[in-house]
Amino acid sequence: MKMAWKEMKKNKLRYTILGSIVFLISLLTFIISGLANGLSQDNASLIKNLPGGTFYMEEEADETYSFSSLSEEQQQEITEEQPETTFFSIQIGNFIDTADKQRSVAYVAATDSTYFPEVNAGDVILDASLEEEGIAVGDEITNEQWEQTLTVAGFVEHEKYSHSPAAFINPDDFQTFFHTDSMQLAFITGDAPAFENLQAFSNSEFLNTIPSYSAEQMSLNMIVIFLLVISGMLFAIFFYMINVQKLGIYGILKALGVKTGKLFQMMWAQMLIISVISLILSIVISQTFQVLAPSGMPFHLTWQATGLLSLVFIIIGFIGATLSGIQIKRVEPMQAIQQGEM
Structure with a gap:
């Protein structure tokens, strides 16, 4: 963690740019999720307020x-x-x-x-x-x-x-x-017994019988999924580019006895620091927006949904960063040092 933080302070601009992009994507995801939940409540709160049945x-x-x-x-x-x-x-x-x-x-x-x-x-x-x-x-x-x-x-x-x-x-x-x-x-x-000539629906199945409900929710949820995928690709591309630039450094560190797992831990720590800071800012702004939003705007972002999306962001960021770090595991010390000299 200490080594990861030192590198981030040394290359502030590089990591600030990544953090800003992650912040904007996560904020947009929270806003769209809040709109999706708000529209869902506005469309079917009469049914959603009922217990399971x-x-x-x-x-x-x-x-x-x-x-x-x-x-x-x-x-x-x-x-x-x-x-x-x-x-x-x-x-x-x-x-x-x-x-x-x-x-x-x-x-x-x-x-x-x-x-x-x-x-x-x-x-x-x-x-x-x-x-x-x-x-x-x-x-x-x-x-x-x-x-x-x-x-x-x-x-x-x-x-x-x-x-x-x-x-x-x-x-x-x-x-x-x-x-x-x-x-x-x-x-x-x-x-829930079966009755002749009657069709049974669970709560979620009945919601889908409401005109426009499933189409409305599917469209917004697809946008949220795409934003999550984009965030994972962003982490993978960013750390891949950084790792290519640092192959020589990794070679020297490996030659000095630093294990590959330690290098991965440094990359994960950087990913975690960027994600946490970006998510905290996004959560503060999205929750503030929920308080200040006009009463007629269907916006509803629960802390449960916020926590779940934040966890998904971190997991996807972890996967993206890990995939980009495969080259760290494959790099040979002498080969990486020679590439760094070139």
Whole structure:
């Protein structure tokens, strides 16, 4: 470590340039990861907030929840097997607030459950993002197709579906407004039995049935993966170029009895120092950005995701540096000294 630090101080510019590039790549990775997680929350926090379980929809719905309709017989069959089953429906729609402004929401109605708010008939509970836009408890909302109004009874945090704030209403109101007498989905925690004519989904599988969710997440995650690969290639290329320039020095050190493992340790120490400093700066800036980002921006970077990405960066940097150092192992002292003299 001491020898590695001395060389880095002697060649400050060279290692500063590498550190700056690693810093920019890691910062960009954290920002994109935060955007991916933020968009994921904005698109499906209603589902992601549920515990691990199994979702059921009608098999003929072809994995499209809006086409699913669970008959009373199916609901009764499921309830007999799992008495604590939650049945719920989702309908993308809109409402008009007291300022005659139209707002898009995802209406959600559910049977008695600990996973969704319990709403009285004639009331509605909205996602807190609508409170920030001026809607208050006691306001009455309506729709051009409804004959009655709903009264805002409260707000809940981080409940969105398909990039729309959730609006929880009573099942009776849902059936009246949307002219249906059945629920679309069933949710069961614990054992997941199979039911005839029903298709089962895990939480992650159900998320992929949400329009645009998988395509949106795949695109952003691919960018993150490419950035991680680029960082590994950067370390490999950088240390390869440095090792070529230092073959003569390595030859002398080997002739003096310095083992190859010691030279690798010096290179790993340099990689670790550069990575840690760059990652610390990236983490500080990305977390600061999360605090200062506008409330409407879907940015969510958890410490768990930050720690995981940092670990991946270090591992990839280690692999890249190690691959570039294979020539250190192969170099012969006299041959390297002669190349250095030339």
